[in-house]
Amino acid sequence: MPVVPPLGPDQRARAWAELAEQSFEVLVVGGGVTGAGVALDAATRGLRTALVEARDFASGTSSRSSKLFHGGLRYLESFDFGLVREALHERDLSVTRLAPHLVKPVPFLYPLTHHWERPYVTAGLTLYDGLARIGALSTPLPPQKQLTRTGARKLFPALKPDALVGAVRYYDAQADDARHTLTVARTAAAYGATVLNSAEVVAFHHAGGRVTGVRVRDVETGREVDVKAEVVVNATGVWTDDIQTLVGGRGRFHVRASKGVHIVVPRDRINGETGLILRTEKSVLFVIPWGSHWIVGTTDTDWTLDKAHPAASRADIDYILEHVNKVLTTELTHDDITGVYAGLRPLLAGESELTSQLSREHAVARPMPGVIAVAGGKYTTYRPMAADAVDAVAVDVTRPVPPSVTDNIPLAGAEGYAAMRNSLDALAERWGIPHFRAEHLLNRYGSLTPEVLSLAADDPALLAPVPGAEEYLMVELVYGAAHEGAQHLDDLLARRTRISIETPHRGVESAEPVARAVAGVLGWDEQRITNEVESYRARVDAERRSQEAADDRAADAVRVAAPDTRAVAVGRALV
Structure with a gap:
């Protein structure tokens, strides 16, 4: 490459x-x-x-999805076999060849609520596995596995005993979409x-x-x-x-926009080792392992308001909590939520008025x-x-x-990733960082990890954790500005990292230290640093208040009132 x-x-x-x-x-x-x-x-x-x-x-x-590389299990019900087959091929292509540093297998449980569901679900997952194996590039992801209720609750103790009669475990994949x-x-x-x-x-x-x-x-x-x-x-x-x-x-x-909302909660709020896929009356709900967190979502509703900053309302969040709490022994509350994000799916407009269709x-x-x-x-x-x-x-x-x-064409960081993974201890020792830090970097940058760490060669302080977001190192934020095109503080906290949804303060405590760390790279003076920090804080405040609003229109009105770091004309003028 x-x-x-x-x-x-x-x-x-x-x-x-x-x-x-x-x-x-x-x-x-x-x-x-x-x-x-x-x-x-x-x-x-x-x-x-x-x-x-x-x-x-x-x-x-592309930064607000469920963060899954998956075939779309639910599309089998509408006989979209071609779409599912294509997606499964792309999933496995990314896992094995194109982006193994970014796209990782993840197991899911499909809980069964009635015994008669098992043959139906098993047939669907057998087809799902079979489609994945047609022309497989290498060893496919593990096949489905039948589980009793006891077996399922060993993998996911947080499930209520009366919420399932058994389950089927299957595999898909996930990635940080941004x-x-x-x-x-x-x-x-x-x-x-x-x-x-x-x-x-x-x-x-x-x-x-x-x-x-x-x-x-x-x-x-x-x-x-x-x-x-x-x-x-x-x-x-x-x-x-x-x-x-x-x-x-x-x-x-x-193209019509369908809003999908997700919530992020700490990993210790749900006791489980796999993801979950749950059926709702409208669509499906995922509970997805995400490092030290869980992502829970999504909703599926028509959206005709601001496209740049779609807002999650209290009704959206209540919907997610209501449905996930039906199966959890310890219910989630609003106080458990670390982050919330809303994204818009671009759907080709058809005859149906339901975006889920x-x-x-x-x-x-x-x-x-x-x-x-x-x-x-x-x-x-x-x-x-x-x-x-x-x-x-x-x-x-x-x-x-x-x-x-x-x-x-492997993506940047894919070539040499396997060899570098085998030398992870040496990488950690070379830079004086713990093994888990080196692994974290490798799963974000692949074989470009030494390039990231090299920015700390003359400034070892960059190997310190980000204040208020200790899963990340300061060098990652500087790299985001120097090598990854970040222009603003929210680029760094919301997309180059996920600090905005993975911390209770949503990045507010990290904003000023990060702004000062990248100021030299981006040529920011004191006034620009102040402006970036204040703008980011205003964004977080607007998002929090919008998530207390009763409905879409009220949430949108609160969210769009926050200052926008990018004065884009066309998106606003034509909405």
Whole structure:
């Protein structure tokens, strides 16, 4: 794999010069996992590629999912066998080849509430395992295992005895979605793509009935440049229709937003060794192990309000607590909650008014010459979505486009990961950190871990834990600013790390120490440090108050009143 370039201030300046001076074959709009995947796919096919994101990489849907790489067990009931098979293949591809440092197997229990369910659930999971084994790349994840009620409660003692008659254990996988998306974007940069966040498309240029480029505004400075491109790919998720309005003309499909809310609770609040999947009257509810925490969710409701900062209401949180408490011996309360986050699923609009019934298939369209739109799908299938989009690009590109090769392109940090894992003790000894710290870093950065730690060579104080968030080291935050494109404090606390949802103070206690640690990298003076800290605190306060609001409209009104670190025009103007 080529050298992974740092996404820091110097690279940012070069990237803006490249946008202004070069002509690109593919310009991708949207820095979520789909857009990052398109950029990687195009760059590895030899196309001159640029990626622009108005806010931060993964700042929308791609940092607010259930953090699972899974086949979508529930889609078997609607006979979406092709979708499930594709997702299972992508799950195993990431676990074994593309991102073994980021995507990890995780066991789940499927509790059975009636004896007659066992044959039905067993048949479904047998099919699930079988689809995963078709063309498997290596040893598949462990198969399902039948459990009695006693056996299930040994694995998950927190389950009420009367909540199940037995269970089936099966395996899926999980990843930190924001870190994975960022890694896809950095891998695209390693293969030559120009990658920028805080870069908002504000206009499209036309000539001869086709799109020939865009105008991009630097959200941080207000500077604007015109960018020439043979094809522009709209990979903006829930903003797909907004960007199409900016392009002009009618789109070939429409996207609806479905809000999914998750809560995060400390690991000791639930006594269990596996995840859980529970059926509700509307969808499914996951209880997912997440380091020293659990993630519990999700909801599935239509959302028509602010797309940049979807708000979780008290009703959302009460819904999650009500349903998970039906099966727990010790009920969770609002006081147990460490963090809450809400994300929007981009669903292709259909005939049904229920978002839970809309398709998770993806679609690719060419609404006019020079524009490709890709939307829908699910996080796990980002790579085939991207490949289909770049296949469609070939119509408008003036030279032959070779087939996709991303199924053989390990993400940054994957190559050498296994060897480094075997030398974990030596890595810990070299840097004078505990074994668990070295393992934590390796599972976030893979073989790039020495690059992260090297920032502490001249400043050993960076190997100290983050104040108020001791699971992370200060060097990780500095690395986020110097190598991972972070522009603001919330980029660091909400996406480069998960401090915003993993600490009771939601990052407030860490904000000023982190801001001061990265100030030298990002060129912040005292006033900028103060502004960043105050803005972050205001964000947390608004989120807390919105989560006490009774319904969506009340929660949205509270959340959008908080100051926004990025003054993005298009997302607000067209909502």
